[in-house]
Amino acid sequence: MQLSDQQVKQFETEGYIFFPNVFSQQEIGRLNDELPAIFAQRREENIREKDSDAVRTAFAVHTYNESFGLLARHPRLVRPVMQLLNGPVYMHQFKINAKAAFNGDVWQWHQDFGTWTRDDLMPEPRAMNISVFLDEVNEFNGPLLLIPKSHQHGNLEAGHDVTSTSYPLWTLDHEAVTRLVEQGGLVAPKGPAGSMLLFHCNLVHASPGNISPWSRNIIYLSLCHVENHIRRHQRPEWIAHRDFTAIEPLADDSLSDVRERFENH
Amino acid sequence: MQLSDQQVKQFETEGYIFFPNVFSQQEIGRLNDELPAIFAQRREENIREKDSDAVRTAFAVHTYNESFGLLARHPRLVRPVMQLLNGPVYMHQFKINAKAAFNGDVWQWHQDFGTWTRDDLMPEPRAMNISVFLDEVNEFNGPLLLIPKSHQHGNLEAGHDVTSTSYPLWTLDHEAVTRLVEQGGLVAPKGPAGSMLLFHCNLVHASPGNISPWSRNIIYLSLCHVENHIRRHQRPEWIAHRDFTAIEPLADDSLSDVRERFENH
Numbered sequence: 001m002q003l004s005d006q007q008v009k010q011f012e013t014e015g016y017i018f019f020p021n022v023f024s025q026q027e028i029g030r031l032n033d034e035l036p037a038i039f040a041q042r043r044e045e046n047i048r049e050k051d052s053d054a055v056r057t058a059f060a061v062h063t064y065n066e067s068f069g070l071l072a073r074h075p076r077l078v079r080p081v082m083q084l085l086n087g088p089v090y091m092h093q094f095k096i097n098a099k100a101a102f103n104g105d106v107w108q109w110h111q112d113f114g115t116w117t118r119d120d121l122m123p124e125p126r127a128m129n130i131s132v133f134l135d136e137v138n139e140f141n142g143p144l145l146l147i148p149k150s151h152q153h154g155n156l157e158a159g160h161d162v163t164s165t166s167y168p169l170w171t172l173d174h175e176a177v178t179r180l181v182e183q184g185g186l187v188a189p190k191g192p193a194g195s196m197l198l199f200h201c202n203l204v205h206a207s208p209g210n211i212s213p214w215s216r217n218i219i220y221l222s223l224c225h226v227e228n229h230i231r232r233h234q235r236p237e238w239i240a241h242r243d244f245t246a247i248e249p250l251a252d253d254s255l256s257d258v259r260e261r262f263e264n265h
Numbered sequence: 266m267q268l269s270d271q272q273v274k275q276f277e278t279e280g281y282i283f284f285p286n287v288f289s290q291q292e293i294g295r296l297n298d299e300l301p302a303i304f305a306q307r308r309e310e311n312i313r314e315k316d317s318d319a320v321r322t323a324f325a326v327h328t329y330n331e332s333f334g335l336l337a338r339h340p341r342l343v344r345p346v347m348q349l350l351n352g353p354v355y356m357h358q359f360k361i362n363a364k365a366a367f368n369g370d371v372w373q374w375h376q377d378f379g380t381w382t383r384d385d386l387m388p389e390p391r392a393m394n395i396s397v398f399l400d401e402v403n404e405f406n407g408p409l410l411l412i413p414k415s416h417q418h419g420n421l422e423a424g425h426d427v428t429s430t431s432y433p434l435w436t437l438d439h440e441a442v443t444r445l446v447e448q449g450g451l452v453a454p455k456g457p458a459g460s461m462l463l464f465h466c467n468l469v470h471a472s473p474g475n476i477s478p479w480s481r482n483i484i485y486l487s488l489c490h491v492e493n494h495i496r497r498h499q500r501p502e503w504i505a506h507r508d509f510t511a512i513e514p515l516a517d518d519s520l521s522d523v524r525e526r527f528e529n530h
């Protein structure tokens with residue numbers, strides 16, 4: 001999982017890289033099998049939607065679930081970010097964003113670094129998200145919308161929106177979004193379960209609500225260069241982790257089960 | 266504007282026909298020029314969104330605006346419906362559904378005939394919508410989602426939802442929508458301003474909110490066979506019209522201005 005020069009260039013210019021079909025259906029199946037039990041748990045890490053009991057975000061699942069724990073150290077996720085950030089990384093945040101069928105609410109227009117630096121005092125934008133689709137993401141079930149090139153503007157002015165949804169977020173105003181879209185357009189990476197999306201922590205993004213009958217679960221690893229760790233511990237530990245240990249990536253077959261490994265070797 | 270056998274067959278089987286680029290940019294421009302003044306009016310026909318001052322629906326614009334009055338009798342809209350309904354039609358409802366940039370709210374899953382028969386006692390599903398895109402409709406700005414073939418199930422059970430949005434609607438439950446989508450899938454007709462979409466009044470449809478910086482205005486003519494006129498006048502006249510006179514379609518160039526007509530002849 002070494003990024004090509006062209007992929008690095010795409011990241012620098014556009015602010016994101018999309019990789020269809022990185023994880024097998026077996027690997028994704030292993031993770032999906034765990035979801036009902038995870039979402040059923042009444043724990044503070046599970047944030048539910050404003051207007052329904054559906055889980056909106058399940059934070060820190062890697063800390064209590066073995067399969068997601070393996071994913072959190074998976075080389076296909078960790079190595080590309082280590083390459084782009086040019087050094088060791090730690091896990092700043094880990095979550096499943098579950099845009100439930102019929103009930104998944106919007107994520108407003110925002111930059112992730114906007115929250116990380118304002119709330120957690122992360123010094124520099126030397127961190128980023130890398131995500132894995134647990135479901136097919138299509139035009140109907142609330143895909144992530146990205147504004148290409150918007151990361152080039154640095155950390156933009158934002159307001160703290162604590163009312164629109166069940167989760168507080170530093171969001172951009174409509175004038176700024178309109179201007180950025182005029183410059184960079186909009187893209188919505190779509191693909192089968194197992195696809196992977198990596199994007200710059202200053203890339204402006206949002207996602208619409210999901211009125212379709214198809215769920216849209218996406219896992220996000222927010223990886224940060226170890227030297228760039230957060231300086232303030234204001235948010236709960238399960239939202240902004242305080243363990244700054246460098247992640248040691250596992251073997252590439254770490255999510256495969258024993259029988260699969262046997263068959264593969 | 267005579268539908269081909271293939272188009273009639275598509276309507277019967279799938280429940281809709283999409284026609285890209287029917288109206289010219291000049292014709293659409295004439296209509297769009299009127300919108301700011303129409304939306305600015307504080308009149309009961311203009312329904313605003315639940316969470317903003319943006320217009321959600323502007324009803325009966327054809328009754329007080331000349332350009333929209335011409336559109337309401339335009340042969341490219343009226344004749345295909347006369348053909349499919351096999352006779353003269355009257356205007357049951359006329360509206361601009363304005364899904365405003367950033368603010369346009371969802372329309373829940375519903376059938377139009379479900380409302381027309383329950384609220385207005387329209388006897389049979391011998392009526393339908395034909396719509397004109399005033400803006401480009403794309404994957405980002407809240408396109409209409411249709412469930413192909415769902416019209417074949419007739420008038421389905423529905424509940425009266427008076428809280429989700431600013432406009433009351435007879436809506437389908439999630440189980441029914443899931444089942445229908447399993448059978449027919451989902452489509453979102455997209456195309457430039459001036460495109461036209463016609464669909465059966467029992468076709469199940471919805472549209473997501475619009476979080477993009479692009480407005481998405483669509484005009485809907487709900488045309489009904491004159492013999493099938495509504496029997497109850499419970500809703501305001503500007504929502505469910507009581508003039509059952511057959512529409513006489515105008516000439517094809519009726520929306521062109523005088524200079525255009527001079528140039529064309």
